[in-house]
Structure formats: C-alpha cells, structure tokens
Amino acid sequence: MTLHADLRVARGRFRLDAELTVEPGEVVALLGPNGAGKTTALRALAGLLPLTGGHIRVGGRTWDAPPDVFRPAERRPIGVVFQDYLLFAHLSALENVAFGLRARGVGRAEERERAARWLDRVGLAEHAKARPRTLSGGQAQRVALARALVTGPELLLLDEPLAALDAATRLHVRAELGRHLRDFPGHTLLVTHDPLDAMVLADRLVVLEHGEVVQQGTPAEVARRPRTAYVADLVGLNLYRGTARGTAVELDDGGTLTVATPADGPVHVVFPPTAVSLHPDHPTGSPRNAWRVTVAGIEQHAHTTRLRLDGVPPVLADVTTATVADLRLQPGDALWAAVKATEVHAYPA
Structure with a gap:
C-alpha cells in the first residue's frame, strides 16, 4: 500500500x-x-x-x-x-x-x-x-x-x-x-x-x-x-546554468565553459572542486577552460583546503595544503583557475 x-x-x-x-x-x-x-x-x-x-x-x-x-x-x-x-x-x-x-x-x-x-x-x-x-x-x-x-x-x-x-x-x-x-x-x-x-x-x-x-x-x-x-x-559540486551550443556553454551569470560532450539548449553544468587547478599565470597544455579568479576565502577541510574564488564564473576549489604553501595564497590574490573539459558535465536544465 x-x-x-x-x-x-x-x-x-x-x-x-x-x-x-x-x-x-x-x-x-x-x-x-x-x-x-x-x-x-x-x-x-x-x-x-x-x-x-x-x-x-x-x-x-x-x-x-x-x-x-x-x-x-x-x-x-x-x-x-x-x-x-x-x-x-x-x-x-x-x-x-x-x-x-x-x-x-x-x-x-x-x-x-x-x-x-x-x-x-x-x-x-x-x-x-x-x-x-x-x-x-x-x-x-x-x-x-x-x-x-x-x-x-x-x-x-x-x-x-x-x-x-x-x-x-x-x-x-x-x-x-x-x-x-x-x-x-x-x-x-x-x-x-x-x-x-x-x-x-x-x-x-x-x-x-x-x-x-x-x-x-x-x-x-x-x-x-x-x-x-x-x-x-550538499553534494559538493560547482553548479552553473547556461545555454549549450555544441561543446560551448554560455553561462547565465557570465562566462563560458567548454564541455567534452556536445549539447544543445538550456543545461546545468557541474564539476567537483577537486577538478580545479590553480596557476599564477595563464596555464598551458591540456586544460581547455581557464579564467582569472581572485581568492575570496580560505577554509581548512580535513586534509584539503577549500578556496572560494571570485571570477566569471565564481568557483570553489579543493587543493592540498602544499599547494596553498607553494602559491602562498592569501585572500585577494589573483590567480588563474583551470578545469579540463573532460571534467565538466552538462545535462538538461
């Protein structure tokens, strides 16, 4: 029943x-x-x-x-x-x-x-x-x-x-x-x-x-x-909404992300904070998504550090404590965020 x-x-x-x-x-x-x-x-x-x-x-x-x-x-x-x-x-x-x-x-x-x-x-x-x-x-x-x-x-x-x-x-x-x-x-x-x-x-x-x-x-x-x-x-993902045209997704709140699998029309786009890498200069190599960000917050989470990054789009990144030390990160620092297209998933909104 x-x-x-x-x-x-x-x-x-x-x-x-x-x-x-x-x-x-x-x-x-x-x-x-x-x-x-x-x-x-x-x-x-x-x-x-x-x-x-x-x-x-x-x-x-x-x-x-x-x-x-x-x-x-x-x-x-x-x-x-x-x-x-x-x-x-x-x-x-x-x-x-x-x-x-x-x-x-x-x-x-x-x-x-x-x-x-x-x-x-x-x-x-x-x-x-x-x-x-x-x-x-x-x-x-x-x-x-x-x-x-x-x-x-x-x-x-x-x-x-x-x-x-x-x-x-x-x-x-x-x-x-x-x-x-x-x-x-x-x-x-x-x-x-x-x-x-x-x-x-x-x-x-x-x-x-x-x-x-x-x-x-x-x-x-x-x-x-x-x-x-x-x-x-709740589930620990970066989430955006946008419009897909092939492998490019134009985000509703600004910015564009490239996905590996083509889509069309309104979509949600997600990737985990662990997929985000940080660089002092524009990265070269395989990442196909890279944009300028500013460190807005730093929080310790067990064995990783959670960074809140302002940018277009804003993003959460989980990095090791060693990365924080190597980059000598402080709120207000300017960096480049990068995410591989294969880590970015789109699905119908």
Whole structure:
C-alpha cells in the first residue's frame, strides 16, 4: 500500500505545497535548508498539524483530507524517533519501549514481553532496567527506535535521528539504524540536514526549498545531477546554468565553459572542486577552460583546503595544503583557475 501525501499547509506567510510518495519497505529522506518546510511536513504526516489542503492516504485509507477528514496522531499507526529521543527520564529502558503498547491497551504481560524482544533486537537486553540518564547517546537512540517500532507502525518518522550523536558514535549507529530500516516492512520518512545520513540510509531523496519539492531521485541521481545551489553544495559540486551550443556553454551569470560532450539548449553544468587547478599565470597544455579568479576565502577541510574564488564564473576549489604553501595564497590574490573539459558535465536544465 503506497503512502501518498499531497501536503498543503498555510501557516502565516509560509506555504508548504509538496507531494510525497513512499512505498512499503522504502526509506525516503526529506532534505532542505532551514525553513524549507521539513518539520511542517513531518508534523502534518504525524497528525500534529492538520492540512489546509490536499490529502494523506495510505492505500485506500485517508488520514487527512480537509475539510472532512482528520485522523489525529493517536489514531494513526505511526512511530516517531525525535532528534533528542524524548525518553521518559523516570522510566526504565524497558518501560520506555513498552509505553506505546500500554497506551494502545495491550496487557501488561504482553507489553513487557514485546518490549523485551525489541530491546534484544537492538542489542540492549542487558540494559532493560537502566534509566535514560545512564545510557550513552547511541543506546538512547536505539531505545527510541525500539519504542517507535514495537507497535508495528505503518509509517516510521525519523526526525534528525543521529544529530545528537558525536562523530565516532554516529558512524556505528548509522550502520545499525540502516540494518533495522532494511528489515522494516512499513513506510519510512527520514528528515535530516546531513547528506551522508541521507545518502547511506535512504532509497530515495526528496529535496524541499521554500515549501516546494525542487528535486527528487535516488541518492546517486541527485548526487550526479544537482538542480539547485543548495543541492550542489550538499553534494559538493560547482553548479552553473547556461545555454549549450555544441561543446560551448554560455553561462547565465557570465562566462563560458567548454564541455567534452556536445549539447544543445538550456543545461546545468557541474564539476567537483577537486577538478580545479590553480596557476599564477595563464596555464598551458591540456586544460581547455581557464579564467582569472581572485581568492575570496580560505577554509581548512580535513586534509584539503577549500578556496572560494571570485571570477566569471565564481568557483570553489579543493587543493592540498602544499599547494596553498607553494602559491602562498592569501585572500585577494589573483590567480588563474583551470578545469579540463573532460571534467565538466552538462545535462538538461
């Protein structure tokens, strides 16, 4: 049974107008900058915020279709894992997991047995009596996941489920969460700011900006062919829009780039920051794209240095620390940027 949501919500000056579908067993990641409408979409699906238009349907059942139908949160078969987990501090791990079953009228013996089974599935059987304050961040996240899944929900909503974890714990818990999501037969919507969480955990990405869906597809499709500046920044690519005539692309905001594969008409053009080489003088040899740039910013990124370069077009370049030292780079320095045509990819806009 497909979950189909035509989410239309008006809140003051903000408008959410987005369509989502999630198939059984599918994990869909909802991405977008702050204020894009991700939380509004999640709250609408959870039954915490009524739609002002559109509908939410699972199979032949309608959860929300104003003005006639609205099923509140407690009557929707959903499970939710919040960013801060929201475990009950006065209850043990077992009692936290059992809480949703108790609220649904399950008998005490059955609720404890089912809760214990889920704690064992997430590897926390020996922590059944522990209170949340004694658990690590990763353990608390697993208790919250068990609490969300123990009721057998049709829709699992994950709201930044790894955001509260440190980097080392996050790597392990992400892999573990992925294993549980692969075994979950229902519909899963993951709301996240983290592109790695989305790329690793989701089958499909849906990108929201200003309350509208601007791009969707598999992680590989979105990573290879971003369609907005936000998505390009998310996946680490330089993105431009222009008009192609053969192997030449005239960019909308100025400048021209040469591509290896001929195209025609409106296109997006992308290449990674690692494809950019920098030179004190006009480069000679194989690069077919070269233009003057000025260093606008320098940022250290792990073992590379990210340079923001003003020019026509402006560009991001990732270079080694040795290159920064060799060129003695400082903001305001004038250089030549070069990119091989074979590194520049164009696709229909």
